[in-house]
Amino acid sequence: MQEYVIQIDFIDYPGLGYEIFKRTEQNNIDKIAMEVLPKHGMVIKFRCGVDSQVEKLMEDLTSVVGVNSLKFCAQMPYEEREHELRTILNSVSEGILAIDKEGKITHVNEVACKIFYCSPRELIGLGAEELLTSNSPILDTLESGKTYKLREQKVKIAERTIHYLMSSVAVKNDQGKIIGAVSTIKDFHQVENIISRVGNMHRLTTFDDIVYQSQKMNQLIASARTVAKSSSTILLRGESGTGKELFATAIHADGPRYKAPFIAINCTALADTLLESELFGYDEGAFTGALRGGKRGLFEQANGGTLFLDEIGEITHRLQVKLLRVLQEGVIRRVGGNKEIPIDVRIIAATHRNLEDLLEKGEFRRDLYYRLNVIPLTIAPLRERKEDIPLLVQRLIRKICEKLDKPEVRLSKESLDLFMTQEWPGNVRQLENTLERLLNLTNATEITSEHVLTWTDLRDVTSQLTYKIEGNNILQFELPSDGQCRPLKDIVAEVEKEVIKKVLKKYPSSRLAGQALGVSNTTILNKMKIHKIMHYPRR
Structure with a gap:
């Protein structure tokens, strides 16, 4: 059945509408909609099976007294208005x-x-x-x-x-x-983003901006929210790329100093002497090229607020001594100056290095370590909280697409499965860089596993799985003194159960586990049911 729309222009008189509809009934026309036009006209939408039926209807309507003209239309007037409205709303x-x-x-x-x-x-x-x-x-x-x-x-x-x-x-x-x-x-x-561009302002990240669903991150953020209310020194620990500066800004934004400055500096970004002048400032004439009137350092600029010292484990012994004095006495002295300047700054330090090892090697002062390690917070690496990956991927794709001015895309289930199986030694930073590379090199609305394997260094799980049955003690058992073993099928079932449990722990998806073991995901699910493995993987 095909749909048609015709517009009828006429000279109106009593009974004209009845005559028009009588013709449609005589031709067995299935009417869908009718709309009266303001100036002596109407539009009818109908469906019928054959063109000859439409031609007969047009002939009959032309014969009606008062009908001036007939013409086919693409759509009903109300449909045109709806289309115009949608176009306006979407613009x-x-x-x-x-x-x-x-x-x-x-x-x-x-x-x-x-x-x-x-x-x-x-x-x-x-x-x-x-x-x-x-x-x-x-x-x-x-x-x-x-x-x-x-x-x-x-x-x-x-x-x-x-x-x-x-x-x-x-x-x-x-x-x-x-x-x-x-x-x-x-x-x-x-x-x-608009406020930031127009006002040249930088909005600090808050805890609400951190996406997660793992228990580890939930506990960490709960602790961070609690300590944010005080002014005690915090030491953030974690591997590179875990988001230590993200947490530092969130702690500042959630604390009583949120209206005061938050200033961050990476201690590895500058040479020792330059870092000293940046942190403590300098007086006029302190060195060749010093500005007239001197310069305020970051401690002074952050007064009343928070100073974030990233990679604190990299600073030299000389700077460690000066920093210790600030933490102990709450005063600074500019480079080349002799005046002590009181400051009120909360210190949040961060490092990816093992400070305890540096203490043993004599590379980091114990007294400074204890001053910094008042409230230690450790951010778990991404490989220990893989349940956060799906939410992180969604947030990062949206962020990157806005940056690249591209329509938002999505990862296929198979692609997300690949992301879930990786170790991510570079943590969230590596995840973000991988996604940005993919979004730059592909124009598809959905990123498939083929895209991922082609354009990134991520590996397919089928080439990663290795079997170490003896190393996992699966086949080690003692022969009973009476020489009577359990039935072979029971021993095989136990081995099968242990293998499936270990594979599911590494690859939490019945499809990936089946791919790794060379069986279907249905087989994995059936085996789980047989062995009563209480694990609910994604398919």
């Missing part, structure tokens, strides 16, 4: 969401769909309270008529926390009665 940079008097979503644009990670089909007809919080401005606007401007909101959808600003106004009919409401929605991160 703006903000999300737009409209609801009717029952609180059901009637209109939504592409930007709003992107913000809430939903499709129009999922949102249209959905109750607004099912998508948003119960105290959402748009719902209060529908009830009270009150207008809201840029109200900050957060809502959790699946595993994502959506952070946005919402403005809302009531939609009223000619009698002033509220018949709906419409909201504009701004993605909070987009707003921050």
Whole structure:
């Protein structure tokens, strides 16, 4: 059955509509929709099976007295208006969401769909309270008529926390009665980026910006939130790329000094003498090329706030002595000066090195170590919290796509499985760099495992698995004194169970475990059921 739309222009008189519809009935036309035009016309949408049936209808309608002309149209007028409305809504940079008097979503644009990670089909007809919080401005606007401007909101959808600003106004009919409401929605991160560009400002990361779902990160952030409230010195420890500066900024932003400066310096970035002058400043004439009037150092600039000393394990003994004095007495002395300047700075230091080994080698002062190690916080490497990888991948892809001005893409399940099996010696920094390389070299909307293996140095799990059965003591057992062994099938079953458990521990996916062992994922799932292995891998 094919659909047709025809426009009928006529001179109106009583009974004309009846005559037109009588012709459609006589020709067995299946009418879908009808719309009356303002100036003596109507448009009918119908379906029928054969062209001859349409031709007969056109002849019959032409014979009706008062019908001036007939013509085929591409779509109904209301469909054209809907298309125009969608085009207008999708042309703006903000999300737009409209609801009717029952609180059901009637209109939504592409930007709003992107913000809430939903499709129009999922949102249209959905109750607004099912998508948003119960105290959402748009719902209060529908009830009270009150207008809201840029109200900050957060809502959790699946595993994502959506952070946005919402403005809302009531939609009223000619009698002033509220018949709906419409909201504009701004993605909070987009707003921050705009503020940063326009105002040349740098917004510090907060704990809410750190994505995770592992228990290790949950415990660490809980501890960090607690110690953020004080001014005690913190020592952040962890491998390179784990996000030590991220935690330092979050601790500052969550503490009582959040309105004061946060200044960071990498102690390996400058030579010893330059680092000293950067930290402590210098007086006029301290050295050749010194600025007239001298220069304030980072300790002075950070007064009242926080100074983050990254890679503290790399500083020389001479600077260790000067730093120790600052921590003990709360005063500094500029290079070339003799005046003591009191400072009130919280120190957050970080290192990827083993300071205890440096103490034993005499490369780091014990008294400084104890001054810095007041509150130690250790960030686990990515390989020890792989359950965080899916959320990190989502956040990083979004960040990189915005940076590259590319449409947001996604990883296929197989690609994510590959990411989950890697050791990531460079931690989150390596993960981000790998994703940026992929997004630069591929234009696909979905990154497949083939893309990953072609454009990165990540390896397929099938080439990584090695079997060390004897080394894992799977086959070692003692022969009973009476010489009676257990049945062979029981021994084989135990070996099979241990192998599957070890493989699942390394590759937490029935598909990957099956790939590594050369069987299907269904076989792995069946074996798990038989051996009662309490592990629920991703398929």
